[in-house]
Amino acid sequence: MQTPTGLSDDTARSVDGTLDRPRPAVGPDSATRGDMKVFLQDISLSAVVAGFIATVISYAGPLVIIFQVAQAAQLPHEILSSWVWAISMGSGVLGIVLSLRYKVPIVIAWNAAGSALLISLLPGMSMGEAVGAYLISSAAIVLIGLSGTFDRIVSKLPSAIAAAMLAGILFSFGTGLFVSLQDQPVLVLAMFITYLLGKRLAPRYAVLAVLVVGVSIAMALGELQSEALVVGLAVPVWISPEFSWQVTLNVALPLLMLALTGQFVPGVAVLRNDGYDTPASPLLSSTGLGSLLLAPFGSHGLTLAAITAAICTGREAHEDPAKRYIAGVSGGVVYLVLGLFGATLVSIFTAFPAALIAALAGLALLAAIASSLQGAMAVPQDREAALITFLVTASGMSFLGLSAAFWGLIFGVAAHLLLGLRKPAASPQPQPSTLESGQ
Incomplete structure (x- = not known):
């Protein structure tokens, strides 16, 4: 069997993307013992640490956006704790199961771009309506995964339009970083300088360093609300769904597009870049x-992680690509532990000053904003359409009860189609003859 690029010569993959390895052939018990033996042999400190770092960075960055959403929507502590529990447990269980199933470092995370979308939309609806939109978006992802049409659907949406929509959604987080400067200049400037130094010296840990410095300075300034800290396990709260066509168009459709284009596409690209040919459709249907x-x-x-996944799929996790799946398992275990203590995690972030949360979110998303803007302007013939998408989405406008993200997508695709129409070839003008011209 031909070995895919990036995998060692003694490690090949079957047609479903799993690793072909010698297995004991004597009954299910022997097979189970053999699998466990291989798993224990594959464990390495570097892979375990890679999974730990990837998960911690997810909490240090994208989770901050969820707390901003909760603040904007004034969600009760119990609902926020349940939210954190759900995304943590889901990411943990799926990461462990899929990594073991395919012997690939599969890192699951929540829809970070979708979180950013909710900061302007969730305050205007009930949690029941939001859950209804989540269900519709998730069901659509399951169907897309089962049908195997993922690649075809994504290919229909111009990448520049998708990148511009994401950039427009994230734009307010970038500006929020500097708006928070006027409230807490010492805190925000220290975090900003730490970020620049971190990107220069240790880019992978820049956001983590920003969090540590921000919390330390907030403590020194007496800005932490220590009375808000509690220690306790998360208790999931059931929220009955409500459905409406406005919320479906406003929330479910943009969530679906952001999940597919902003998470699954780059997530699969990260796997492919490191030589893992795991089929995308089962990953979509499982996370959906x-x-x-x-x-x-x-x-x-829940979606595939992209940025943090690269920590687990690269050489830093393990020299042997076939043993990097341990990083996916390790990250999943960390998710489960932190998810169980979701109430404590929520109380910790609740104790942070608002400026710290805003600055941390803005700094954590700077790279994503830059990447999205670069992708939006990458195709010359789509630049105007992408610019229109970005401006409409970033404006925060609402028309006919529909959000800016929806209209950004509509206006952008319309501009792409209209500007892409070929102009009719001009018919050649008859040239006057010498006699007719008098020459």
């Missing part, structure tokens, strides 16, 4: 099913 089951507890969607 997990999202569907956890939506009534607040989960807005």
Whole structure:
């Protein structure tokens, strides 16, 4: 069997993307013992640490956006705790199961771009309506995964339009970083300088360093609300769904598009870049099913991780690509532990000053904003359409009860189609003859 690029010569993959390895052939018990023996042999400190770091960075960055959403929507502590529990447990279980199933470092995370979308939309609806939108979006992902049409659907949407929509959604987080400067200049400037130094010296840990410095300075300034800290396990809260066509168009459709284009596409690209040919469709259907089951507890969607996944799929996790799946398992275990203590995690972030949360979110998303803007302007013939998408989405406008993200997508695609129409070839003008011209 031909070995895919990036995999060692003694490690090949079957047609379903799993690793072909010698297995004991004597009964299910022997096979189970053989699998466990291989798993224990594959464990390495570097892979375990890679999974730990990837998960911690997810909490240090994208989770902050969820707390901003909760603040904007004034969600009760119990609902926020349930939300964190749902996305953590879902990410953990799916990461462990899929990594073991395919012997690939598969890192699951929540829809970070979708979280950013909710900061302007969730305050205007009930949690029941939001859950209804989550269910519709998740069901659509399951169907897309089962049908195997993922690649075809994504190919229909111009990449520049998708990138511009994401950039428009994230734009307010970038500006929020500098708006927070006027409230807490010492805190925000220290975090900003730490970020720049971190990107220069240790880019992978820049956001983590920003969090540590921000918390330390907030403590020194007496800005932490220590009375808000509690220690306790998360208790999932059931939220009955409500459905409406406005919320479906406003929330479910953008969530679906952001999950597919902003998470699954780059997530699969990260795997492919490191030589893993795991089929995308089962990953979509699995995460969609997990999202569907956890939506009534607040989960807005589980997807493939992209940026943090690169920590687990690269050489830093293990020299042998066939043993890097341990990083996916390790990250999943960390998710489960932190998810169980979701109430404590929520109370910790609740104790942070608002400026710290805003600055941390803005700094954590700077790279994503830059990447999205670069992708939006990458195709010369789509630049105007992408610019229109970005401006409409970033404006925060609402028309006919529909959000800016929806209209950004509509206006952008319309501009792409109209500007892409070929102009009719001009018919050649008859040239006057010498006699007619008098020459």
